Amino acid sequence: MFNKWNPQNLKRNVLKSSLRRKIQKAIVEQYPALESLITTLMPKKKQLEVGKAENHLQFYIIESTILFFRWRQGPFYPTLKLLHQIPSLLPVYYVDEGAVKPLMGGAQIMMKGLTKLPNELPEENIPAETVVAITCIGRKNAFTIGLTVHSTEDIKKINNGSGIKNIHSINDGLWKFEIH
Incomplete structure (x- = not known):
């Protein structure tokens, strides 16, 4: 998704406190495990910014660190850097070592x-x-974040085609992007 991404003209705005609370509430609804951590991730004393890029892509930023991103009103995706800090945030699927390179290149995660x-x-x-x-079997940290195309039960039954859409991987444009 971000393999050829170039964040030219990222427009950033500080969110008002009412919108900030709304965003925090939506993130906690999607990720209940963050309920006790949300004020640590997004402390009141630090400005929460939204960065807007092409294709209705939004980034949620604290002190030049992107924590989450989303398209339009879709789900919030944590960045891999945030996921490495809170590994239990997302359900985990495993792949073997042979899948790592293609997935880091943007390939979709196939059911087989x-x-x-x-x-x-x-x-x-x-x-x-x-x-x-x-995550790759035998490794601690995730290397890709995806969005399931089918449920786990359907993946077992169908076992053909794409099972998870590849959204963000280590070494893609978002991983390498730094805000100044």
Whole structure:
């Protein structure tokens, strides 16, 4: 998604406190695990900015650090840098070592790659349209964030085609982007 992304003309605005509270509430609704951490991530004394880029892409920024991004009114996606700080934030899917390079290049996560290791699929049924982390077996941190195309149960049944849409990976444009 961000492999060829060039953040030219990122327009940043400080959010008013009412909109800030609304954003924080929406993030906690999507990620209940952040309820006790949201004021630590977004302290009142620090300005929360929204950066707007092309294609209705929005970034939520504290002190030049992008914490979340989203398109239009879609789901909030944590950045991988935030996910590395809070690894339990997202459900995790596992892939083998052979999938790492193509996925970091922007490839989609195919169902066959997920079911190849059936014991590594999440135990609970993760619904379609859920933001998830992709990790390589034997590694600690996620290297990709994706959006499920199908539920875990459907991935097991169908086992053909794309299972998770690749959104953000280590070494893509968002990973490398620094705000000054």
